[in-house]
Amino acid sequence: MNTKSSDFLEIERKFLVEELPVLADAIRVSISQGYLTETEDSVELRLRRADDARILTLKSGWGMTRKERNVALEPAQFDLLWPETEGRRLQKDRWIGPLPGGLRFELDIYHGALAPLRVVEVEFASEQEARRFVPPAWFGAEVTDDARYGNRVLVTAGLPEGE
Template identity: 50%
Template sequence: MSAPMEIEKKFLVSECPALDDFKAEVVRQGYITSGEDSVEVRVRQKGEGYYITVKSKGTLARSEYEAAIEPTQFETLWPATAGRRLEKTRYTGTLPDGAAVELDLFEGHLAGLQLVEVEFASVEEANAFKAPGWFGADVTEDKRYKNSALAVADQPPA
């Protein structure tokens, strides 16, 4: 059985859209592993749900395993993420072409940073994607914008 793949592109936001049609959830996540490790292991609270996720190295396409965990398991693991955390509000919505988007507005040490992600079924689909006007620069390959890197950054990348 092959690993489930996450194929996504990430962009800065040049102009935040109206969020009336988006669903908002507060997200707090922390990384158990450090950026130098061969895989990312994180715990996340997203709204009322709790998850543990393991991701391979990579940018555009990488394997991803995620499982729901109990709140007590999250709270047990949370101290292991000290110094490698971030908080954001995630707005999920749909583009006019039907593509699902996740718009993250960061808080705390990353306040002011706005990123938008779009997931795809294939690398070819991702490469053919035409970003709408409110999307800014494509930062998919810029490792400074990976959540694991942002979690340990002092401030948003310049």
């Protein structure tokens, strides 16, 4: 199989959400997420249970464009690694819904120590498309380049001041 490194790029923008939109056309996924790497590590290695799916994700870089690789895990593999994430876990509900132009939003509503944080992300096919995107009125301040809103930072440092 011939794959290019660009096949593994994630291009997304991230925004805070003050007021929730109508979610009638969205689906909800319950997510438990834990990190195998520390905040200061150069790459992010994450375990995620999203409903019945279990995924190991490797991410590198930060900001709008990052490299990302996902590997599906069997439940026994996930369960073997999950204890290593102790102290670096979060819980959230993700609402996935449509946006104009064939895009979709992923609205994360955090639980526990990270409540009442709400963040919405939109993924794009290209950086040009991402830059042209005009967020709907219910999107709040953009935090794409604010490292404090990365999930790995949130689980170790907590909510940014003022949240």
